[in-house]
């Protein structure tokens with residue numbers, strides 16, 4: 001079925017809706033709901049597109065790091081590792097997950113604006129690819145830790161590129177006023193300090209302008225800014241071996257969304273660098289959402305319906321803001337499909353089961369009026385759904401199933417009631 005929001009293998013045959021060749025109602029019966037379902041073909045396709053596009057346009061080394069915060073699942077990280085991707089982590093916990101998935105330490109980069117001494121020490125002890133230094137205090141922490149060890153660490157320095165992108169204000173990061181990174185003049189001072197250290201190895205510059213970005217020209221502008229910093233450092237005899245353009249490429253949540261494609265990003269950025277400083281450094285990009293978003297769907301069961309005359313109709317499902325907080329947090333829009341025998345279409349809002357009036361997954365959805373027990377699918381739930389799970393109302397974290405070629409594999413177990421008591425005394 002042609003759609004920007006459906007996973008590549010999503011389809012309907014005479015019997016059922018299917019994903020990865022597996023019947024979706026069958027998955028619901030077998031694994032219960034809510035259920036996250038991931039299409040392996042879509043994951044692989046997105047990873048290959050990133051790798052192939054840089055290979056085609058960028059004439060030097062490049063690294064694609066999966067920002068695992070989007071979907072920190074061992075099996076997913078392993079799939080990407082097998083396609084040649086590394087991992088971007090932002091906490092000690094994410095570092096632990098990436099290492100547990102078998103990503104080799106040199107392919108793990110660690111960013112974040114408030115790394116603790118313990119997290120930095122963990123990264124140094126594991127000898128990861130690079131710490132992405134966000135501020136002067138972090139530099140002091142690294143210096144302090146290295147003064148007590150016979151170790152070295154590679155670092156990138158995160159700059160604020162002063163680029164404001166058109167996305168939700170909570171997920172913009174490159175504008176002048178941001179908690180992430182340093183203004184360029186301060187970053188240059190920090191780099192001079194780093195260069196005086198024997199065991200802090202300066203590798204290059206890091207940047208990230210935000211998430212769910214549709215405008216490739218923002219990345220072209222970013223490439224210009226990075227080129228200026230590169231030239232400034234060159235004039236100070238400081239070599240820049242690596243530069244990161246961050247992640248942030250958007251995906252379609254509804255048919256109205258028109259995200260740019262990955263190949264356009266690679267071509268435009270590569271062309272800009274060719275024009276400015278050449279491909280004389282290792283280019284890094286750090287996609288999260290655009291690798292996993294479209295691969296995921298969430299399957300719910302419809303529990304109840306009601307009609308408030310002349311006001312609104314509601315259909316409530318057995319999940320909600322615990323498994324997808326994005327509508328409540330950002331007003332994010334989603335596409336859905338009801339699997340029902342009823343044909344009469346109407347307009348209703350799809351509500352979650354949580355004790356919050358704001359727990360509405362989709363407002364004013366148009367589709368067939370379902371019966372309790374029918375299934376509802378929401379699309380593009382691969383990114384920042386599982387990872388932003390909250391256990392509000394003591395809900396159980398849903399299971400995750402991976403599908404491919406008619407086969408399914410449980411890759412995360414559903415929580416049970418005992419899990420809710422774990423750690424409680």
Ligand SMILES: Cc1ncc(COP(=O)(O)O)c(C=O)c1O
Nearest residue numbers: 067208211247248286287288289
């Ligand atoms: C530094 C950094 N890199 C990469 C990403 C991944 O972003 P996205 O999932 O939008 O590709 C993020 C999250 O926005 C980030 O903070």
Ligand SMILES: N[C@@H](CCCC[NH3+])C(=O)O
Nearest residue numbers: 171211212326383384388
């Ligand atoms: N959590 C955000 C993206 C944040 C990106 C973090 N670097 C979302 O769901 O859209």
